[in-house]
Amino acid sequence: MRSKAALAAVLGVLALAAAHAEVDPQTCFACHGPNGNSANPAVPTLAGQPGQFITTQLIMFREKRRTDPLMSPIAAPLTNAEISALGKFFAGQQHAAPAKKPADQVLAAGRKLAEDYNCVVCHGPALKGQQHIPRLAGQQAEYLRTQLHGFKAGTRFDMDGNMTSAAQRLNPADIDVLAEYLSGLE
Ligand code: HEC
Ligand code: HEC
Structure with a gap:
C-alpha cells in the first residue's frame, strides 16, 4: 500500500513537471534553423535526431561536460522535463533533404x-x-x-x-x- 502511494506521488510530480515543460522551440530555431533544419555550417541540424541523443547532449551541456560559448548558456537553465520535451519535439521534425548531392x-x-x-x-x-x-x-x-x-x-x-x-x-x-x-x- 505504502509503496503504491509513493509511486502515485512520484508519478504526480512527473506529470506536473511535464505539464510545465514549456520552452518554446522557436528559441532554438534562431541558431538551429526552422524546425531544427540548420542552414548555418557551424550549427548542427537537430531535426530527425534520435530523441535520446538530443536529451543526453543537452544534459552534457547543462552539466558542463560539453561546452560551447553559444550553446552552453542556452542549456544551463533547462530542467529535465524541458529537456525531455525538446528531445521529443526535434526528433519528430521532418529532416530537410540536403541542398546538394555529392559526386x-x-x-x-x-x-x-x-x-x-x-x-x-x-x-x-x-x-x-x-x-x-x-x-x-x-x-x-x-x-x-x-x-x-x-x-x-x-x-x-x-x-x-x-x-x-x-x-x-x-x-x-x-x-x-x-x-x-x-x-x-x-
Ligand atoms: C545562440 C545559438 C544557439 C541557440 C539559440 C541554440 N543552440 Fe544548440 N547549439 C548551438 C551551437 C553553435 C552548437 C554546436 C556546439 C559545438 O560545436 O559543440 C549547438 C549544439 C546543440 C546540440 C548538440 C547537437 C549535436 O549534433 O551534437 C543540441 C542537442 C542543441 N544544440 C540543442 C538546442 C536546443 C534544444 C535549443 C533551444 C532550447 C538550442 N540548441 C538553442 C547554438 C545554439
Ligand atoms: C562504437 C560505436 C561508434 C563507432 C564505430 C562510430 N561512432 Fe560516431 N559516435 C558514437 C557515439 C556514441 C557518439 C556520441 C558521442 C557523445 O557525444 O558522447 C558519436 C558521435 C559522432 C559524431 C558527432 C555528431 C554530432 O552531431 O555531434 C560524429 C560526426 C560521428 N560520430 C562520426 C562517426 C564516423 C564518421 C564514424 C566512422 C569513422 C563513427 N562515428 C564511428 C559511436 C560510434
Missing part, C-alpha cells in the same frame, strides 16, 4: 570508409543514428568535420570513449571525404 566518386569513397571504419555499425546502416548515437545523414559538412577533428584530438566530449577511439584511425583526407559524403545523405 558519385565521393559517394563511393565515403560509403567505403563508413563501412571499413564501422561507422555504420553504431550509427546505423543508413547513418540515421539510434538511441544515444547521432544521426549523421544530412548533417552540416563543416560541423561534421569540426567534430571529427575534435574527437581525434580529444577536445570534443565523449560519454563512453567509443567515438574518440573510432576517430583515431581517420586521417584529414578521410575526414574531408566522410564529411562531404555524410552531409549529402537523405
Whole structure:
C-alpha cells in the first residue's frame, strides 16, 4: 500500500513537471534553423535526431561536460522535463533533404570508409543514428568535420570513449571525404 502511494506521488510530480515543460522551440530555431533544419555550417541540424541523443547532449551541456560559448548558456537553465520535451519535439521534425548531392566518386569513397571504419555499425546502416548515437545523414559538412577533428584530438566530449577511439584511425583526407559524403545523405 505504502509503496503504491509513493509511486502515485512520484508519478504526480512527473506529470506536473511535464505539464510545465514549456520552452518554446522557436528559441532554438534562431541558431538551429526552422524546425531544427540548420542552414548555418557551424550549427548542427537537430531535426530527425534520435530523441535520446538530443536529451543526453543537452544534459552534457547543462552539466558542463560539453561546452560551447553559444550553446552552453542556452542549456544551463533547462530542467529535465524541458529537456525531455525538446528531445521529443526535434526528433519528430521532418529532416530537410540536403541542398546538394555529392559526386558519385565521393559517394563511393565515403560509403567505403563508413563501412571499413564501422561507422555504420553504431550509427546505423543508413547513418540515421539510434538511441544515444547521432544521426549523421544530412548533417552540416563543416560541423561534421569540426567534430571529427575534435574527437581525434580529444577536445570534443565523449560519454563512453567509443567515438574518440573510432576517430583515431581517420586521417584529414578521410575526414574531408566522410564529411562531404555524410552531409549529402537523405
Ligand atoms: C545562440 C545559438 C544557439 C541557440 C539559440 C541554440 N543552440 Fe544548440 N547549439 C548551438 C551551437 C553553435 C552548437 C554546436 C556546439 C559545438 O560545436 O559543440 C549547438 C549544439 C546543440 C546540440 C548538440 C547537437 C549535436 O549534433 O551534437 C543540441 C542537442 C542543441 N544544440 C540543442 C538546442 C536546443 C534544444 C535549443 C533551444 C532550447 C538550442 N540548441 C538553442 C547554438 C545554439
Ligand atoms: C562504437 C560505436 C561508434 C563507432 C564505430 C562510430 N561512432 Fe560516431 N559516435 C558514437 C557515439 C556514441 C557518439 C556520441 C558521442 C557523445 O557525444 O558522447 C558519436 C558521435 C559522432 C559524431 C558527432 C555528431 C554530432 O552531431 O555531434 C560524429 C560526426 C560521428 N560520430 C562520426 C562517426 C564516423 C564518421 C564514424 C566512422 C569513422 C563513427 N562515428 C564511428 C559511436 C560510434
